[in-house]
Amino acid sequence: MSATAVDDDLWSAIGDPTRRTMIDLLLREGNGTATSLSERLPVTRQAVSKHLAVLDRVGLVHASPAGRERHFQVDEAQLARAVAQLAAVGDAWDARLRRIKRLAEQIQQTQNTQNTNEGE
Amino acid sequence: MSATAVDDDLWSAIGDPTRRTMIDLLLREGNGTATSLSERLPVTRQAVSKHLAVLDRVGLVHASPAGRERHFQVDEAQLARAVAQLAAVGDAWDARLRRIKRLAEQIQQTQNTQNTNEGE
DNA sequence: ACGATGCGCAACCGATGGTTGCGCATCCGC
DNA sequence: GCGGATGCGCAACCATCGGTTGCGCATCGT
Numbered sequence: 001m002s003a004t005a006v007d008d009d010l011w012s013a014i015g016d017p018t019r020r021t022m023i024d025l026l027l028r029e030g031n032g033t034a035t036s037l038s039e040r041l042p043v044t045r046q047a048v049s050k051h052l053a054v055l056d057r058v059g060l061v062h063a064s065p066a067g068r069e070r071h072f073q074v075d076e077a078q079l080a081r082a083v084a085q086l087a088a089v090g091d092a093w094d095a096r097l098r099r100i101k102r103l104a105e106q107i108q109q110t111q112n113t114q115n116t117n118e119g120e
Numbered sequence: 121m122s123a124t125a126v127d128d129d130l131w132s133a134i135g136d137p138t139r140r141t142m143i144d145l146l147l148r149e150g151n152g153t154a155t156s157l158s159e160r161l162p163v164t165r166q167a168v169s170k171h172l173a174v175l176d177r178v179g180l181v182h183a184s185p186a187g188r189e190r191h192f193q194v195d196e197a198q199l200a201r202a203v204a205q206l207a208a209v210g211d212a213w214d215a216r217l218r219r220i221k222r223l224a225e226q227i228q229q230t231q232n233t234q235n236t237n238e239g240e
Numbered sequence: 241a242c243g244a245t246g247c248g249c250a251a252c253c254g255a256t257g258g259t260t261g262c263g264c265a266t267c268c269g270c
Numbered sequence: 271g272c273g274g275a276t277g278c279g280c281a282a283c284c285a286t287c288g289g290t291t292g293c294g295c296a297t298c299g300t
Contacts, residue, residue: 008137015135016288017128020209027216035246047289049247068246068297076217083217086210089140090203096147097196108204108211136257155277167258169278188266188277 009058010082018043019051023074026061031073129178130202138163139171143194146181151193 014020018041025040026032034052038045052072055061059078063070134140138161145160146152154172158165172192175181179198183190 011135011137014209015131017131018288023213027213033246043288044290045247046249046291050288070247079213080217083210083214086206089134090206090210092144093147093199093203096144097199105204107201108207138257153277163257164259165278166260166280170257190278 006058007085010060010078010085013055013058013060014082014086016051018047019055022048022051022055023060023079026072026074027079031064031071033069033071035069037072126178127205130180130198130205133175133178133180134202134206136171138167139175142168142171142175143180143199146192146194147199151191153189153191155189 014023021041022037025037034045034049037052038048041048052061052063056063056072059075060082061072061074063072065071134143141161142157145157154165154169157172158168161168172181172183176183176192179195180202181192181194183192185191
């Protein structure tokens with residue numbers, strides 16, 4: 001049934017909308033610092049820093065110190081794991097509600113045409 | 121039109137591991153009450169009741185009073201929306217990961233082909 | 241050398257997931 | 271019909287978390 005400890009950490013990590021956006025930004029730009037990310041987010045540097053700490057703890061990102069800055073970038077393999085988690089839960093529900101799968105896909109199509117990615 | 125309010129509510133609703141399990145149980149057994157669910161969960165009835173209230177508020181489940189009991193069941197259409205949310209985020213990241221991998225492979229071969237395909 | 245920049249630590253606040261305790265309504269056995 | 275068991279909601283309370291502000295320290299640039 002899913003829900004191991006690691007899985008749960010990944011879930012809670014990507015469950016936060018701010019963290020999702022941060023991952024998105026990091027993926028888009030390759031890397032970033034707490035300060036650079038905070039400039040593109042509606043939260044303060046400290047909040048971003050905390051989120052980065054969380055993401056770092058679960059291994060979704062890792063930092064590389066460069067002088068007085070800390071450059072973060074996404075760990076692709078770990079993110080792939082997280083994506084697999086999403087898919088797993090979706091599939092689990094889908095397995096029980098296979099008949100609504102088509103409906104979900106239709107909705108997804110609509111959403112994809114509306115928003116390809118996030119901007120806020 | 122990225123994260124609308126409703127979408128965000130859906131995310132936070134399914135983001136909680138207890139609520140995910142509750143949805144799972146409800147799907148498995150068709151319906152359930154706060155008490156019946158709490159017997160299968162490591163939390164108290166009140167906690168379950170609160171979660172049910174949250175899920176009810178975002179429309180993922182709805183209750184049907186029966187005597188002194190309140191039977192809940194999953195709203196399939198709304199759950200389909202939620203699954204679509206998961207898939208959408210997963211697809212977005214997945215697509216970007218694929219792009220990164222391709223880019224990395226291309227960089228390795230750039231010495232020869234020089235086919236820079238960085239859309240971004 | 242000194243100001244600007246980037247960061248971490250600490251204190252604090254509001255929301256939330258969780259608990260316990262209580263009271264009320266409904267059902268069941270007598 | 272009465273009383274206990276059952277199911278629920280409300281309220282108080284606690285811990286955690288996302289967020290803020292404030293401060294101090296290290297590094298960079300002139």
